[in-house]
Amino acid sequence: MRKIAQILLPDSSRRRIFAGSVKKKIIGNHSYNKWVKQSEPQLFKDTEVALQLITEKPLISIVVPCYNTPKPYIDALVHSVKSQVYDTWQLCLVDGSTDDKASDYLQQLAQKESRITYLKVGENLGTFEKQGRAAEV
Numbered sequence: 658m659r660k661i662a663q664i665l666l667p668d669s670s671r672r673r674i675f676a677g678s679v680k681k682k683i684i685g686n687h688s689y690n691k692w693v694k695q696s697e698p699q700l701f702k703d704t705e706v707a708l709q710l711i712t713e714k715p716l717i718s719i720v721v722p723c724y725n726t727p728k729p730y731i732d733a734l735v736h737s738v739k740s741q742v743y744d745t746w747q748l749c750l751v752d753g754s755t756d757d758k759a760s761d762y763l764q765q766l767a768q769k770e771s772r773i774t775y776l777k778v779g780e781n782l783g784t785f786e787k788q789g790r791a792a793e794v
Contacts, residue, residue: 714745725756748773
């Protein structure tokens with residue numbers, strides 16, 4: 658599709674500039690991130706109150722197979738999970754990494770946060786088998 662668009666609307670052509678102005682008029686200056694910032698507070702305004710009324714909160718286990726996963730991805734994952742309104746969760750990091758630095762970082766996260774569990778499987782077993790090992794924990 659991009660190749661067709663590039664042929665029909667070459668960079669800096671009048672047609673491409675015109676198509677861009679039409680797109681702006683139709684779509685406007687709305688972006689998904691802007692919509693989320695405006696809409697989420699209204700959509701979830703009663704969630705915290707509703708969760709406080711629940712007397713029995715089940716533990717939600719999130720199993721994440723890891724294999725030499727770069728630190729920024731792990732940080733984003735942990736931040737996302739810790740930011741949830743529902744706080745009865747367990748993050749199971751199942752590590753088959755060959756990189757000692759990646760493994761050490763995962764272990765440090767588990768030591769800092771009691772809801773994070775670290776399991777070293779010693780080899781890259783694949784997603785399915787790692788999840789099975791995590792279920793044993």
